[in-house]
Structures are given as C-alpha cells and as structure tokens.
Amino acid sequence: TFEYAQSQKADIDIVEARKQVVVLRQEISSLGNVxxxxxxxxxxxxxxxxxxxxxxxxxxxxxxxxxxxxDEMDDIMVK
Structure with missing residues (x-):
C-alpha cells in the first residue's frame, strides 16, 4: 500500500543508490543462468x-x- 511504502521510505543519496544498483546487477549476472x-x-x-x-x-x-x-553349513560339516 502507499502507506506501507511511505513508512519504509529512507533518505539515501541517489548517487550511492545508483552505484549500489550497478554492483547488485553485476553480482546477479555473475551468478549465471538459472x-x-x-x-x-x-x-x-x-x-x-x-x-x-x-x-x-x-x-x-x-x-x-x-x-x-x-556358517551353518560349516557347523554341520564339522559335526
């Protein structure tokens, strides 16, 4: 919901967020095909x-x- 999204909102630097997105995409692509x-x-x-x-x-x-x-046959043969 919109209210839930608003409660999860965090103040982050857009440049840092874009860098993190690039890193995450590289990590995902390094996993290979599913x-x-x-x-x-x-x-x-x-x-x-x-x-x-x-x-x-x-x-x-x-x-x-x-x-x-x-083992049973060995016993019988011995007797």
Whole structure:
C-alpha cells in the first residue's frame, strides 16, 4: 500500500543508490543462468537414489543371509 511504502521510505543519496544498483546487477549476472529444470532433475535423481539405496540394502541383507548359511553349513560339516 502507499502507506506501507511511505513508512519504509529512507533518505539515501541517489548517487550511492545508483552505484549500489550497478554492483547488485553485476553480482546477479555473475551468478549465471538459472536452470529452470532443476526441480525436475532433482526429483529424478532423488528417485534414482532411493531406488539404488533400496537395492543396496537388499544386497547387503542377501549377503548376510548367504554368510549365515555358509556358517551353518560349516557347523554341520564339522559335526
């Protein structure tokens, strides 16, 4: 609103303000281009990570079961 804008008004030197605008524009341009596909890419990578993490957990569980079976067979062979 106009009243809010008036309450936020600050007395600053116009020359300093213009210098600050130039500096800010240079900083913004130095950031480079914005990747508008980043949210979709993140979603895809996140889903892939979750899938691979689950597979890794399944492989670790299978390895543990195989090692248990080997230990059990070793015990049976010793007996």
């Amino acid at each position: 990747n508008l596909d980043a949210p979709q890419e993140y979603k895809e990578v996140s889903e892939r990570f979750e899938f691979l993490s689950k597979q890794r957990d399944d492989l670790i569980a299978a390895k543990d079961k195989i090692l248990e079976a080997i």
